[in-house]
Amino acid sequence: MGMTIAEKILARASSRASVRPDEIVVANVDLAMSHENADLVRKSFLEIGVPRVWDPSKIVIIFDHRIPAESEKTATTHKAVREFVAAQGITNFYDVGRGGICHQVLAERGHVKPGMVVVGTDSHTTTHGAFGAFATGIGATEMAGVWAEGALWFKVPSTIRIEVTGEFRPWISAKDLILHIIGRLGAAGADYRAVEFDGSAIRSMTAASRMVLANLSMEMGAKAAFTPVPEIGPDPAAVYERVLHIDAGRDIAEPQIACPHSVDNVKPLSAVGELPVHQAVLGSCTNGRVEDFEIAARIVAGREVHPRTRLIVIPASQQVYREAMRLGYLETLMAAGAIINPPGCGPCVGVHQGILAAGEVCVSSTNRNFIGRMGSKDSSVYLASPAVVAASAIAGRLAHPEALEPVHA
Amino acid sequence: MPEAKLVLRGCVRAVLPENIDTDIIYPGRYLNITDREKTAEHLFELAYPGIRAELQPGEFIVAAANFGCGSSREQAASALKYAGVGAVLAASFARIFYRNAINLGLPAVVSPVAFKLCAPGDELEVDLTGGRVRNVTQGREFASAPLDPRAIELLQAGGLIPYLKRKYATAQGARP
Structure with missing residues (x-):
């Protein structure tokens, strides 16, 4: 019987000739990635009582959710992870200023190879399927088990x-x-x-x-x-x-918008109606890459961000930041009135660097619009493409790039 | 180690709609809390603060489909567990949340009809292995998916970490 990509990878990783959906397999893990929640993993791992991780070369740790540390509490967890990483000989560690968003860094530093089984303590670990890996999110406790054993059980998905x-x-x-x-x-x-x-x-x-x-x-x-x-x-x-x-x-006749408070609440832009926008966010593991800044720069060039709107731009990594700078995109965005945040998750997890007040509306190139995701429980996040985010920042309301006034030289 | 009960009795604290995401269960701003017991303080803080305020130990949360969708944050499961929730009964669970719950020793029970046949305050008897839920208050019984033997083993050990701890203690640190 023929196999899908997922079946092929899980069969290889569990040393079977073939697998079928709904079978339970124990697969060897090729790469285990964590961000700040490595502190939770660390605590669980130490409780297990195994002195050393199974293979330090297969563990990657990348700080991104709260960088640089926004509070003493976070600074303390960062410190604990740094000490653990050093003690365990984990060399694939990307500290503040060395990396950026975990999924971007994992990809651009070449950690992911086709056919790998990749687990990460972040739900968006699925990103690495773009490089042919079976990549999936798991919780911190389960990751502690992976750090101890180097393997994990999976139900083969259809x-x-x-x-x-x-x-x-x-x-x-x-x-x-x-x-x-x-x-x-x-x-x-x-x-x-x-x-x-x-x-x-x-x-x-x-x-x-x-x-x-x-x-x-x-x-x-x-x-x-x-x-x-x-x-x-x-x-x-x-x-x-x-x-x-x-x-x-x-x-797909026109841009798609995921309206509050669920990512499947998707409407074509024209069906959303008149919507004043207080904040526009361009960034995240979803859309914070050079091509996203290229299109945004093209739209805002020669224009100004609307007085009622704040445009927050967050490069997905140090590498993206430098490349976008070199190509002049950040200069163009800043000239229009954008603020550039350091590489990382920024406001997408609702911690810092662009939190919303009650009643505020944000159009964002990020990935979630849940209640209170980016701040107040009474704020709203509309998810959209980088092009719509940039156009909306200029218009001060949800807008198609084609709806902007022409630029006068 | 006390064996986890396989038949749970308690009252329904809340009946929730579909797609209860992990930000609703546990807001992202508190993700730097890594003491599991303390995560309970922020359970449902933004959307349903009343649940946490009124929850009695062993009470059930009942929900429609896709409970726990979104982030992989384990704090969502630990907040429920350490706030004292006895079990979550949902029409379906998002996969990462489900694994987190079982790994932390929080029973997650799939029941397609529980959210239709339970009201807040109803007393339930939930048979984890038998796949039956009895609504004592309303005098009716309905089916749930029996928990997988692997999940029962983890629940009885108190979660994945105590399970692995015991495994390595008996194997004197030997890896498989």
Whole structure:
């Protein structure tokens, strides 16, 4: 019987010739990633009573949720993790100023290889399926078990295949595609399942755009998500639970917006209506990469951020920051009135660097719009593409780039 | 180690809608709290503060589909457990939350109908292995998914960490 990508990887990692959906396998872990919650993992690991982690070279720790430390409490947990990392000989450690958002750093530093089993104590670990890895989020206690044993049990997921053909319309991006899909399938539409993306529209995408698809597949519950890589693909006779066909040009006529307070509450931009915007956020593991800043810079060039709006820009990593600086995108964004935050998760987790007051509306290129996600429980977050975030910052209301006044030289 | 009870008795504290995400259960601003007991102080803080205020030990949270969706934050499960929640009964659970709950020793019971057949204050008897829930107050019984033997083993050990601790203590630190 033919296997999907998820089945192939789990079969190899559990030393079986083949596996089928719903089978339980114990798979060897190739890479185990944590951010600040490594402190929780550390505590659980020490309770187990095993003196050394199974393989320090397979553990990667990247601070991103609260960098630089926003409080003494966080500084204390950072310190505890630094000491643990040194004691255990974990050399893949990206401290403040050395990395950025964990998923971006893991990818750009080449830690992820096709066919790997990657676990991370962050739900958006699915991002690494863009590089052909079976990558999934787990909790801190479970990670402590991985640090001790180097293996984890999985129920083999069934796979949903999503084939995307056609040409994207102007200003429509990977973000609009995945929001459209989440809107169709629902917040639990891929729960416990793997997702395989393929088709001409996917194959012509940049790596950064493929990461958007794998990253946000989490928001429909996916256990893992894959975009095509040369090294590993499904068997021709692979069996899918469901196959979805999308024509990018026909099915996505305009930018997609995930309205409060659920990522599957997706509407085309024109259906959202008049919406004044107080804050626009461009960043996160979803959309904080160079191509996102390129499109935003193109939109804001020669324009000014609306007086009622704050534009917060957060490069996903040090590397992205330097590249966007070198290419002049940050200069253009700042000239328009944007503030540039240090690389990291920023306000997306509701901790610091752009928290919303009651009654405020934010349009954001991030990944979640849950109640109180970015601050007050009475604030609202609308998720959108980088292009719509940039255009909305200029217009001071939710806006399509084409709706902006022309720039006068 | 006291063996975990396999038949739980208690009252329903709240019946919640679908897609209760982990930010609702435990806000992101408190993720730097890594003492599990202290996470309980912020349970449902933004959206349903009354639940935490009125919760009695052993009470149940009942919900519709996709309970615990969103972030992998384990504090969502630990806040429920250390606030004293006896079990969560939901039509379905997001996968990371489900694993976190069992790993921390918090029973997570899949019951497609519980949210329709229970009201706050109802007394329930939940049979974790038998896959039955009895609503004592309303005098009716309905099905739930029996917990997997692997999950029962972890619950009875008090969670994954005590389970592994015991395993390595008996194996004198030997790895598998």
